[in-house]
Amino acid sequence: MAAQSPQPEVARVDHLIVGAGFAGLCAAIKLQEDGERDFLVVEKGSDVGGTWRDNTYPGAACDVPSQLYSYSFAPNPEWSSSYSPPPEIQAYIRGVAERSGTLDRFVFDTTFDGGDWDDVEARWRVQVTGPAGTRTVLARTLTLGAGALSEPRLPAIEGIETFQGHLFHSSRWDHSVDLTGKRVAVVGTGASAIQIVPEMQRVAGHLDVYQRTAPWIIPRNDRVYGGLERRLLRRVPALGRLYRTGIYWAHEGYVPAFTIEPKMAAPARAAALANIRKGISDPALRAQVTPHFEIGCKRILRSNTYYPALAADNTELVTDRIAKVTGDAVVTVDGVERPVDVLVVATGFWTTELPIAEHVRDAAGRTLADVWQRDGMAAYKGTTVPGFPNLFMLTGPNTGQGHTSMVFIIEAQVAYLRDAIRTMRERGWAAVEPRQGAFQRWNANLQRRMKRTVWTRGGCDSWYLDEHGRNTTLWPKSTVTFRRDLARFDADAYDVRRTDPTPTREDLPA
The missing domain is CATH 3.50.50.60 (FAD/NAD(P)-binding domain)
Structure with missing residues (x-):
């Protein structure tokens, strides 16, 4: 009789987060603040940072001012200039991670190989591979924080x-x-x-x-923060908040x-x-x-x-x-x-066909990429997708910005994620997924608004558009509206499954 291969190690956690850039780190910090300490963050790189860890090319720089390109809950008075270089941004992210007390649940040099929704367990069954080999993680929720600008796109040039x-x-x-x-x-x-x-x-x-x-290229109005200015930013936190507010509204x-x-x-x-x-x-x-x-x-x-x-x-x-x-x-x-x-x-990334979508499967075995193949990427509030319970995407479809900081969007989505998990705890729900009707109404309205934008009628062919000519990457309204729309988890837009089989009003058909 042939020897059987050993079964992979199985770990159980409440929440699994993929990616340790701005998005994944924000989710980990805020879940911990809510008392949700049973989580795991898997990261393919050797450190936190995501984009700012990977992009080390000569001349690399952020095109959003540093005061805005940082967490609202972790201001940094030590920026050297209004547009700080990548090593400073990476050091900032690393510093926030170390002070957060969450790094003991981060696993680096570990790839996300795929996740399957297990309808019986009401959990995500995820395969990850790291230095110790491949193992299975069973998680109540799966949060994708891999980002849209993470997988390079090579040009299709003959030879x-x-x-x-x-x-x-x-x-x-x-x-x-x-x-x-x-x-x-x-x-x-x-x-x-x-x-x-x-x-x-x-x-x-x-x-x-x-x-x-x-x-179109406008001047880069960068300036160095002098020693006196930085001392004031350290000693008068309100000054940093004032800078941030002014920059935010100028970009808005x-x-x-x-x-x-x-x-x-x-x-x-x-x-x-x-x-x-x-x-x-x-x-x-x-x-x-x-x-x-x-x-x-x-x-x-x-x-x-x-x-x-x-x-x-x-x-x-x-x-x-x-x-x-x-x-x-x-x-x-x-x-x-x-x-x-x-x-x-320097030919960009897979922004309209996210590679990670090929590795996330519903209970029937369909990948998220399969679901999006016909009509392009779409999600409810840029965060959840029908048929994929307890899956949350950070910087998902139609959350991108052409004018301001993605950190603002990330914080809004993480607030929505937190409220979803809080609601599930309070109501004893094992799983939530957006209803098809809510999903369709959200995206139909979004695409109607998109027709008015310069990205649709501005006369260019951009990476914002997919093969169908649909803009599936950008948000067509103000970021104020985005934050308002995600301020609370709207449970009435979701189908739910209770842990307790006793039916309640939430279980009844809408």
């Missing part, structure tokens, strides 16, 4: 797999490669690319920048231009055009970098150094489409072959 030089994605930077004097090509002109290009221009022998669509002022009338963004458009004139003197190059769509249709970027880098003698902006990549060159559709030693692809 790219044959390239013999150094090739890497911006979020997986290879610091072992010495770029000094090399022929470097950067593919893409999005948020990461405009930060990378100036750094490459300084060290490369020659730099090619491949642009499909010119972005973009919302009408994005969601009601694009012409209201005229000041930002004027600033962007002035930025081009200041950075580039050549009329032909100016024309190449001037966008032909409404400002805001794609994310508005911030840089003072990108345009001067494009205008440098060792840089060429290439606007012809790439036809193929050979062993040592990039070939465009006009037949021009440009030799290259290092190929940097």
Whole structure:
């Protein structure tokens, strides 16, 4: 008789959280505050931080001011400047985690292999793999905090797999490669690319920048916080709150231009055009970098150094489409072959087809990706999905922001998650899932609002849109409205299952 393979270790927890970036850490801290201490956080990386742990490319920076890009419950008076560099953001996240007293329930270097809803147990049966091997975790709730900007998307370019030089994605930077004097090509002109290009221009022998669509770029009005200012921020906490409030409302002022009338963004458009004139003197190059769509249709970027880098003698902006990549060159559709030693692809992430959705299955074995395949990503309040009980998504469908801090959105969703768990405890419910009608009404209204936005009628093709042309990534209203809509867990929009089989009013059909 053949020997049987040993069964994987099984752990039981009340709550399993996937991801230890801003979202997962926030969920862990707030659950602990509520007395929900039986949780586990699994993280594929070796530390907290998520995006700010992984993105270490030269020139990396946040385009949201630090006072706003931080937890409201953990202000930091030590930011060095209004736009702090990634190492400071990572140190901030690490410091918050250490002070929270939750790290003893974080498991690092551990992948989320898949989760199946067990209808009998009314729990998620999750497989995770870490240094000790693969094990099973049974959890009452499953919270996905992996983020939309975590899985790099490589371009589908003919022959790219044959390239013999150094090739890497911006979020997986290879610091072992010495770029000094090399022929470097950067593919893409999005948020990461405009930060990378100036750094490459300084060290490369020659730099090619491949642009499909010119972005709108406004000046980066960064400033250093002096010693006196930081002392005041330490000693007068109200000053930090005032900074945060002012920055929040200044950014919220973009919302009408994005969601009601694009012409209201005229000041930002004027600033962007002035930025081009200041950075580039050549009329032909100016024309190449001037966008032909409404400002805001794609994310508005911030840089003072990108345009001067494009205008440098060792840089060429290439606007012809790439036809193929050979062993040592990039070939465009006009037949021009440009030799290259290092190929940097700054081509974004899987934002409209979240890879993690392929690993979450309902009781019938359908993945979340299967459910979304026909109509695209969708969730109730960006957080829950019919057919997937006790599943909560942080930064889920239509929660993204084109103007402000995602930390604000994360805190709103975590508040909703907390109230859901609190309600389940109080009412003795084993499982909750949004009703199909509530889900459909929410998303139908959301997509109706989306038709009015600059992202839909602004004349661009962006990563906000899926293959169906639907914007499944952004929130089409103010963040004030989002927080209000998620301020409480609306149990009447959910089907529930009680632990106690005795029927109550909540169990009766609506």
